Amino acid sequence: MLASDAITNREDAATRPPTGFKAWTRRLVPVASDAGLKSAHFRKPGIAVWLLAPQLLILLFFFFIPSWKALSLAFVQVDPFGGTVLFVGLDNFTRLFASASYRSSAVLTFWFTIIQNVATLSIAGLLAFATDQVIRGRFVYKSVILLPYAIAPVISGVLWAFLFNPTVGPMAQFLHSLGLPWDPNRRPFDAQVLITVAAVWKHVCYDYIFMVAALLAVPQSLIEAAALDGARPVRRFFTVSLPIIAPTIFFLVVMNFTYGLFDTFAIIDAVTKGGPGGATNTLVYKVYQDGFVLLDLGSSAAQSIILMALAIVFTILQFRAIERKVNYQV
Amino acid sequence: MVQRNPGLTIFCHIVLFLGAAAVCMPLYFAFVAGSLTTAEVQQTPFPWLPGAHFIDNIATAWNEEDFSRLYINSIIVTAGIVVGKIIISLIAAFAVTYFRFAFRMTAFWLIFISLMLPVEVRIIPTYEAVADAAGPVRWFASATGLSGLVESLTGYRLEAALQWNLVNTYGGLILPLIASASATFLFRQFFLTIPDELCEAARIDGAGPLKFFWDVLLPLSRANIAALSIILFLYGWNQYLWPLLFTTDKSMATVMLGLKNLIPVADAAPAWNIAMAGAFFVMLPPAAIILLMQRWFAKGLVDAGK
Numbered sequence: 001m002l003a004s005d006a007i008t009n010r011e012d013a014a015t016r017p018p019t020g021f022k023a024w025t026r027r028l029v030p031v032a033s034d035a036g037l038k039s040a041h042f043r044k045p046g047i048a049v050w051l052l053a054p055q056l057l058i059l060l061f062f063f064f065i066p067s068w069k070a071l072s073l074a075f076v077q078v079d080p081f082g083g084t085v086l087f088v089g090l091d092n093f094t095r096l097f098a099s100a101s102y103r104s105s106a107v108l109t110f111w112f113t114i115i116q117n118v119a120t121l122s123i124a125g126l127l128a129f130a131t132d133q134v135i136r137g138r139f140v141y142k143s144v145i146l147l148p149y150a151i152a153p154v155i156s157g158v159l160w161a162f163l164f165n166p167t168v169g170p171m172a173q174f175l176h177s178l179g180l181p182w183d184p185n186r187r188p189f190d191a192q193v194l195i196t197v198a199a200v201w202k203h204v205c206y207d208y209i210f211m212v213a214a215l216l217a218v219p220q221s222l223i224e225a226a227a228l229d230g231a232r233p234v235r236r237f238f239t240v241s242l243p244i245i246a247p248t249i250f251f252l253v254v255m256n257f258t259y260g261l262f263d264t265f266a267i268i269d270a271v272t273k274g275g276p277g278g279a280t281n282t283l284v285y286k287v288y289q290d291g292f293v294l295l296d297l298g299s300s301a302a303q304s305i306i307l308m309a310l311a312i313v314f315t316i317l318q319f320r321a322i323e324r325k326v327n328y329q330v
Numbered sequence: 331m332v333q334r335n336p337g338l339t340i341f342c343h344i345v346l347f348l349g350a351a352a353v354c355m356p357l358y359f360a361f362v363a364g365s366l367t368t369a370e371v372q373q374t375p376f377p378w379l380p381g382a383h384f385i386d387n388i389a390t391a392w393n394e395e396d397f398s399r400l401y402i403n404s405i406i407v408t409a410g411i412v413v414g415k416i417i418i419s420l421i422a423a424f425a426v427t428y429f430r431f432a433f434r435m436t437a438f439w440l441i442f443i444s445l446m447l448p449v450e451v452r453i454i455p456t457y458e459a460v461a462d463a464a465g466p467v468r469w470f471a472s473a474t475g476l477s478g479l480v481e482s483l484t485g486y487r488l489e490a491a492l493q494w495n496l497v498n499t500y501g502g503l504i505l506p507l508i509a510s511a512s513a514t515f516l517f518r519q520f521f522l523t524i525p526d527e528l529c530e531a532a533r534i535d536g537a538g539p540l541k542f543f544w545d546v547l548l549p550l551s552r553a554n555i556a557a558l559s560i561i562l563f564l565y566g567w568n569q570y571l572w573p574l575l576f577t578t579d580k581s582m583a584t585v586m587l588g589l590k591n592l593i594p595v596a597d598a599a600p601a602w603n604i605a606m607a608g609a610f611f612v613m614l615p616p617a618a619i620i621l622l623m624q625r626w627f628a629k630g631l632v633d634a635g636k
Contacts, residue, residue: 036438036522038427040529042539045431052437055422055514062509063444065466066455073455127349130342133334137343143624144350147357150616152568154586155609158593159356162363162602170359170376177375201356204349206631213632233338266570270590291454292575300454311447 070308073301092302101278102286102303109282112196113260119200120256121249124207129237131208132215142212149205153263157270160198164190184272188279191272195280198267203259207252214245254317261310283307364388364607371603387607394604395588396580397611403500404567404584410504411566412559415513420551423517424543428529441511457575460502464494498579507565507572513558520554521547553626560627564616585612 042048074093077086096102127145131138148156163171166183175182184191218241226236242249265284268274274281274289281289287307291300363371365384370377391397426438459465470476496502524547532542573584589612592605620627 035435036427036518037430037434038521038524038526038529040526040533041428041430043430044539045429047539048425048429048431048434051421051425051429054418055441055511056437058418058505058509059441059444059511061463061466062456062459062506063447064440066452066459067447069455069458070452123349126345130345130349133342134339134346137346141346141350142628143621144353145346146620146624146628147353147617150564150620151613152570152586152616154568154570154590155613158589158605158609159360161593162606163356163359165600165602168363168372168376168600168602173374173376201352205353209628209631213628233335266586269570269574270593287453288571297454304452304454308447308452315445 067308070301070304073297074305077298088298092298093305096299096302096306101281104278105281105283105286108192108280109261112192112199112264112282113257116196116199116203116260116264117253117256119196120203120207121252123200124204124211124252125249127204127208128211128215131212132241133233145208146205148202149209151202153199153202153266154270156198156202157195157267160194160201161271164194184276186276188276191276191280195264195267195271198271199260199264202267203256206259207256210248210252211245214248215241218244251318254314258311258314258318261307261314360606360609363602364610366603368601368603372600383603384607387603388611391592391604391608392611395591395608397585397588397608399581400583400585400588403503403582404586406500407503407569407573407584408563408566410500411507412562414504415508415562416555416558418508419511419513419517420548420555421543422514423521424547426514427518427521428539428542441514444509444511445515453571453575456506460496460506460576462494463496496576498577498582500582502576503569503573503582503584506576507569513562516558517551517554520551524550557626557629557631560619560623561631563619567616588612 075087075089077088077091131141134141151159163169164175164182164184166172166176166185172182181187182190184194222240222244223236226240231239261282262284264282265288268280268282268285272280274285283303284307287300287303290296290303359376361384362377362380364387365380365382366377367381367383370381422441426434426441471480496505528546528550529542532546537545568586569584570586570590573587574590577583577587589605589608592601592608594600594602594605
């Protein structure tokens with residue numbers, strides 16, 4: 001196959017709208033050996049090997065070997081001192097699905113990620129819509145709203161843990177003055193509210209950046225046409241802008257799920273440590289707790305495998321979102 | 331130009347103001363708490379105005395957890411992540427887009443499959459890998475009979491020599507975090523958009539691949555490298571889970587762990603003023619970066635999502 005063929009094929013694939021599952025896997029997985037190769041390229045394999053070696057070695061030691069070990073650990077039983085290893089097949093998984101604590105953790109994670117997702121997207125959407133409408137002060141608003149992106153999840157957790165601390169926190173005092181029995185250290189629901197608020201506060205800025213950029217890219221001509229037809233700003237947002245930025249929103253939904261599943265570890269560790277009584281023990285936190293605190297390596301590895309499967313699903317969805325984003329652009 | 335609706339504009343300013351206030355509210359209360367004494371911070375109702383002890387509390391927090399040392403650790407680890415990941419990703423992306431060689435697609439997929447699994451899901455095996463980084467080499471040596479051969483020839487025990495524990499080292503804090511292809515993917519996407527004529531022209535002028543990389547690709551990638559550096563800086567500085575697992579020695583901890591230790595636990599004196607003052611100097615570097623380089627960073631982040 002000529003190198004130039006590869007280029008034309010790639011361009012074809014980029015301009016042709018994908019049809020169905022097969023088409024997008026073909027674009028996702030460049031099967032042809034020249035895909036993603038510049039038509040003007042070098043034929044010096046010796047140099048290429050040296051250029052690739054650092055990345056491949058690091059991946060081998062810190063990605064492939066650990067992932068392989070995680071896979072194999074999930075099917076064995078190791079005693080906490082690492083003395084004996086016993087092959088147990090799918091026992092770790094059946095034990096896991098039978099355990100009430102794992103199921104409640106899964107249900108909790110499900111609701112936590114959904115509520116976090118909806119709240120983050122609606123707040124970010126409202127703020128992005130407003131940013132799109134105003135001219136004066138736009139830069140200042142943007143700078144302030146972006147600020148939490150710089151703040152580590154663990155700091156976000158500490159800030160909110162203080163605000164809602166039942167003895168000293170100003171917000172907790174406010175809630176107490178309203179007669180509410182607020183205490184995240186004892187009441188499971190309060191703890192869940194607290195980690196959700198901290199997680200949303202930290203992540204709104206991320207969705208906001210993407211939505212502002214997407215709204216800016218909506219062609220002005222379409223907005224003007226809608227305005228001539230008599231559509232008011234809110235209606236223009238819902239009938240013109242929103243469908244055009246829908247692929248961005250889909251991408252953000254996937255990213256929010258990934259964030260809620262994996263990146264909220266630090267918030268939970270700083271605010272509740274999974275308590276009270278496991279009320280905020282999400283799936284990622286449970287992997288850490290069972291593996292490092294309770295030293296149940298087999299169960300922890302089996303949980304890792306389940307999370308890996310979820311991560312793979314989200315990565316594929318993310319690739320798909322990126323692809324749709326390209327195709328919807330006007 | 332679409333005519334603006336003044337009522338809507340006012341409404342939007344109110345929304346944005348409330349959003350900005352919601353962002354600032356925890357930071358303001360943290361500042362107030364950080365400027366009070368331990369006794370003042372426990373009073374009800376909580377004061378609205380800051381006290382006079384902010385500097386004192388900063389000094390106390392700084393000395394309580396030896397932040398001079400932690401700051402140096404955090405700077406070294408963050409710099410290692412930023413520089414290491416960018417160099418490794420740049421050259422790997424260069425290799426897969428600009429070279430034709432056997433197993434090119436295999437290398438491509440070996441790299442990009444790592445996008446699938448975030449570090450959080452392989453906590454324990456990665457911990458083992460870092461605690462015994464030479465383990466696979468040892469296993470390979472004994473499985474192939476190499477170690478037996480060396481031992482019988484020289485009396486030297488290969489197993490004993492091949493020990494490489496990365497716990498409590500900068501390597502252990504940096505390497506697992508750069509084992510991901512996200513930056514490589516970004517640079518690859520960018521290289522694919524560079525016109526082919528540039529490479530052809532360079533070749534006609536007699537430039538080899540390394541000269542082309544250094545004199546053409548690198549200057550063109552400057553904007554991408556800058557944006558990615560900011561994102562990686564925030565990523566590295568704000569790391570929490572890895573340092574928590576990989577450092578048992580207090581002198582190797584990072585600022586995030588130091589801050590965590592300042593948070594009052596159930597039985598101790600509720601020194602929230604110290605913890606909040608500490609939070610300020612821990613989040614100072616990333617906040618400064620975001621405020622000073624907002625334009626670069628926002629563009630880079632949106633590009634990274636494409």
